[in-house]
Amino acid sequence: MSETINWILVLLVLTGFMLLGSSRLAACIRLIAIQGMLLGILALRMQDGQWSAAGALLPLISAVVKGVLLPWLLMRAMREADTVREIEPFISYNLSIIAGAAGLALSLWLGRQLELPNRPPSPLLVPAAFFTSLVGMIVIVSRRKAIAQVLGYLALENGVYAFGAAVAPRLPVLVELGILLDVLVGVFVMGIAIFHISREFNHIDIDKLEALTDRL
Template sequence: MNSPLNALLVVVLALNLFALGTSRLVTVIKIVSLQGVLLGLMPLMIEEHVEWESLLAMGGTILLKGAVIPWMMMRAIREVEIRREMEPLIGFLPSMLLGALATGLALLFSKSLPLASEHTAPLLVPASLATIFVGFILLTTRAKAITQVMGYLVLENGIYIFGLLLLGVIPLMVELGVLLDLFVAIFIICIMVNHINQAFSSLDTRRLSELKE
């Protein structure tokens, strides 16, 4: 058993539900950035001796997910002057319940997964699956471009949690490459958000409906 890690994972799961339940965009951004910082700390609790390489990857994760991305997103919403997510496809409470249900199912489901013996104890696999699912809910049921991006980040966080099982397998270069890609992705998205707002006077992606059969 690795109790500090499990405790952190429980906090991550709670943050998922919190992100589903709130309508304030600033709160969602803060939640996702806190989640990013917690994820960045996790390798410390898994590895016995931390090497400089993993310290570098951890530092990069915390800096990017905890500071740089939230800063860029905050700037983006300040420029477009949007505060709240309105009229989601599924309401806030129902989506929170759906998220809780998904978390429960992930816990049950991962019991039946064949896991390597050293990994059966921690919550890593169910937490990863649940977080990925919550990311999907945010991505598909919210109308505002910013919230969809936060959904993508939550999805990415879920995948990161699974990646913790493979600590030391994924080389530093690849980890940094993934982070760099994420950074550029968010950078491009922020530019796009601005242009969407200018062209459509709104960040409601349901207005992006000119192209269809």
């Protein structure tokens, strides 16, 4: 039981590091897809054998949306934007991974500090969730391509979702569906925006979006 959960969490941390280290957009999208699937399995395993139709359906829907639908949308956005399919970070990959390692240390420390009312099934759960969120934030601030920023946002969201699945008492089904729908529509709208950015500018490098600033 808890063995599977541990493996999932280790894989989650691994995908986080790979996200920080990989240079190809398509590979990063696949990593986010894997994360989405892992979270679906995690939510399924968290149910302690109390199976119910709704309880099983929700992780399944979430896995399909995060593991298949969103990556498909992003792949399409990438092809339509027809951009250089490299991430082109502002900081080197090595530095990203070092930042990730620091983030992991911070997450492990945070995980020890928090006193949860209900003990999570694995001591790795909270650190892995925080780490995934931190990876998302690192990606958002350090990558040049608009699609990479969406990927960062999704990693952040995945981390928050993992945390919720791990420690929060289950939210009502309708609300979970609402959250999922918001993320889906959000990525859809961002995909449209990326398409327009690539048409307007012939690139999707956000550091060249700098017409609107106020200087002191």
